[in-house]
Amino acid sequence: MSSATPPTGTGALAKREARLAWALLAPTVISVSLVVILPLLAIIWISFKPFTLSDLRPPAPVVRESLRGSGDDLRIEYRLRNSSQEIAIEGVTLSDVLPDGVTAGEVAAPCVLDGHELFCDFGTLEGGQRERIRIPVTFDGDPDAFEDVVEGSEPRVTGSGPSVLTNLEFSLENFARVFDGSEFWGVLWVTLFYTVFGTIGALVMGLFAALLLNKSFKGQGFIRGLYLFPYVAPVIAVAFTWVTLFDPFSGSANALLVQMGLSSEPINFFGERPLALIMVTVFEIWRYFPLSFLFILARMQSIDSSMYEAADMDGASPFQKFWLLSIPQLLGILSVLFLLRFIWTFNKFDDIFLLTGGNAGTRTLTVNVYEQAFAVSNIGAGAAVAVVILMCLIAFSFVFFRFISREEGL
Secondary structure, eight states, X not given: OOOOOOOOSOSXXXXXXXXXXXXXXXXXXXXXXXXXXXXXXXXXXXXXXXXXXXXXXXXXXXXXXXXXXXXXXXXXXXXXXXXXXXXXEEEEEEEEEOOTTEEEOOOOTTEXXXXXXXXXXXXXXXXXXXXXXXXXXXXXSOGGGHHHHHHTSOOEEEEEOOOTTTSSOOOSHHHHHHHSSSHHHHHHHHHHHHHHHHHHHHHHHHHHHHHHTSSOOTTHHHHXXXXXXXXXXXXXXXXXXXXXXXXXXXXXXXXXXXXXXXXXSOOOTTTSTTHHHHHHHHHXXXXXXXXXXXXXXXXXXXXXXXXXXXXXXXXXXXXXXXXXXXXXXXXXXXXXXXXXXXXXXXXXXXXXXXXXXXXXXXXXXXXXXXXXXXXXXXXHHHHHHHHHHHHHHHHXXXXXXXXXXXXXXX
């Protein structure tokens, strides 16, 4: 009796099914590419471009027209400049039509005046180059309206230059700036401390909360809902509450510590090293332990109770039941939560920025991205730090799926 073999998938029907499957997947693939892949590729591209916020606009010629002098010394001035200090603009021309009633004198090169039509060909305008054109004029109309008539005409300029964002010139200057000196390694250490202890603390606290609420009792639903408050509350509201609560001058926590004699003077919880880093980590644990609590509690309630009944008959202690029965059943969900919380905490920005602004030794890599890109206006350096964050998370994910997930059968 011959055994059944799977189809090879080379027939006309299989090819038609494959084309249909790709057609159905195409909207999803395109959506993911537009939402995730393209912005990611754009950040990687920008990280190799040493440019600032002002370089986002391509270089262009800028012209300003004005009326100068008085009496018989009236003249129209055109001031032309290159908007970029480094990049040259090619094919720069200026053209304008003088209004009726204006009589112009001689025009210097590279300009030509044909009747009332002015045309200037500057060719290439180097970075930071400025040009000034003076045309002596007389006006036959109302002298009071002369300036409005002259400046009412809009001169036209042409010329284009390569954009630093789209050209094919790449540099490692941004990465050299990121890794230069000891600042980056200090920021990386702060990020790892905040991420590792914040992740582990949220898991441990979530596990402890799940153990407390794994039994049925009166008011259980209310307590569970209360546990979710830190996670569902707006981050700006809870961050402001923490800053106010631990304020060194008017905070309730400092007043309580001083009155109880535990501290001789107020403590600046969010303004002193290393206390500020510890406080933002504690805030991270407090705010995000409810997520771990929900997943762990759901997994606990799905464990077969007959194992615990058999353990009770064998005389196992509560700690033995927890360590030998509960923990092995929870390792899978704990490992998944560790992966997710590590990635989310490593990318966390708003909590630290609202609590300390990255001061007092709490600057993480994400805060550094903001400071480089917007505070210093160095978009390229900010993108380079973002790429470093991506590489760190890729390395962590590789280690996790290569070693940890295999142990848990993920």
